[in-house]
Amino acid sequence: MAAMADDSVASVREMVREFARRELAPHVREWDEASFFPAEVFRQLGELGMLGVLVPEEYGGAGLDYRHYVTIVAELAAVEPGVALSVAAHNSLCTNHILLFGSDEQKRQWLPRLARGEVLGAWGLTEPGAGSDAGGTRTTARREVDGWVINGAKNFITHATVGGVAVLTARTAPGSDHRGISAFLVPLDTRGVVRGKKEDKVGMRVSDTSSLILEDVRLPADALVGAEGEGFVQAMEVLDGGRISIAALGLGIARGALQAALSYARQRHQFGRPIASFQGIQFKLADMSVLVSAAELLTFRAAEAKDAGEKTTRLSSEAKLFASEAAVRVAEEAVQIHGGYGYTKDYPVEKLWRDAKLCTIGEGTSEIQRLVIARQLLGE
């Protein structure tokens, strides 16, 4: 059984690598400059099953585990990290939240469409005043006789513009702490949902990031996901999985940057020799390779623990923290190895460097990961 699973990870890796090479690589620079969201690519990804990786087959998904999932995200990230970020956010935030905590009816209604990519999913935790402190949510949900009325604003929401549905957190108990926050399923064409300004980002520019303004958004009673007051706890559990996908994102970027640096160092001649023959460059390449390998081990360690049904809060954060910082370091060294050419858009490494930086910020900053890890260690 184990041998068979390994075999399928290799087949999946091969397929995604080929897909990225043929469908993404030729367009990377053009899409980045135009900040273009390639809808056609997402249609293809949906057809191939990559938008419902973790969704069981009974709901129209591929029904795969985290080892396959991180393989997919990392392979996409090595070529076009923005596409990988969108795939990660769609799968592990919105879709997984519904999968983990949705009612049967919510799952039947949304999972097949999300898994096929007919609808892209968004997930709204962050607010202008509630970033790292997600428990500080100011968006409110007021109970009415026939449902809920939501008011507030979310920002930095992946797929706020291109998405069809979102899971959002809102405070249902005024003046409460994080135990007064609940999660809601919100079709984004609901009256009162205003899609705000699209962020003009440093990197990850193909991934759609915008704000959402919620003005008297009326939702039916069954829009509540899980029990009232459990939204924050649900979100933290969703992030336990999501952070593994950001680790995979970092891993892929680091691997892509190392590859680029290796091939450049072999080709570029200075002082009559390839720069790869200089020990100073070799040491950089060696250190980069160690970071990539360590990021890979931690990412797959967390994925395996998740697949074994363990609680992965600490491992997920450790993998996310390490792989993200590794991505930034490796991408920066890749730029350095390219010299002046690395600082231009003619080579892919400057983009990987810009894209990598998101990893240390999204789904909890590196500082927040350290807080999470320390709390787990100290048993708080």
Add this chain to the structure above:
Amino acid sequence: MKYCVLVAYVPDTASIIKIGGAGNRIDEGGIKWIISPYDEFALEEAIRLKEARGGEVTVITYGPDRGSTGLRECLARGADRAVHVMGGEATFGDAFAIARVLAAAVQKAGPFDLILCGIKGVGSDQSLVGAMVAELLDVPHVSGVVKLEVGEGSLTAQRDVEGGTEVFTAPLPCLVAAHKGLNEPRYPSLKGIMAAKKIPIETWKPADLGLDEAALGGAEATSRWLKLELPAAKAGGTILNGEEDPAGAARELARLLRHEAKAI
């Protein structure tokens, strides 16, 4: 409808080729293996025909162990059944021997209404196997097909020729060799990859087909690879600096073209 696709598992066209062995084979170390690109068109066409009108797609390869990986990929893309004829060492590069093995395998796995192959197998590119298999099976064949319509009992196939197209009709069963342009091959989907794991690959030996592989590659061999040579390493080009003295550079270029390259 029953479709059969002949699939060769060949060195990736992007591989860096080194000569190994006794100088008549490539060094297979570090080579990545792929389904021969023209065979991907053949497979895609068979799967589309099946999806449109029902039926079953069988893929057959003849070659060493690694061929199973290629067959798995065919199953992941939508083939229903896979046959691996193990061997190929003794008959390497001998198109007629390969065709005899494949024809026998097609006969044993069949009957089929339509047999598809690639116009050529990347690596040796002889474009022989398809026509030979058709001849051995005594069925008509159309090669280099870029458009195919299959009706009841017959097919219409189009091939590109210099400055135009040719349209053929042929009765079924028939063998069609696919060319680039026939379709756009799909990627295997995640579901397809997982489903393919559950389909057993049938493995046969030439002996199971009543063939003696040693004889095919020995006394009965029709061709053998004697020697491989890499193209001579290209010398660095000559760059004439025309910025300071364009007229002089043009004169020098004309001289080089006439006396060195003997191009004019």
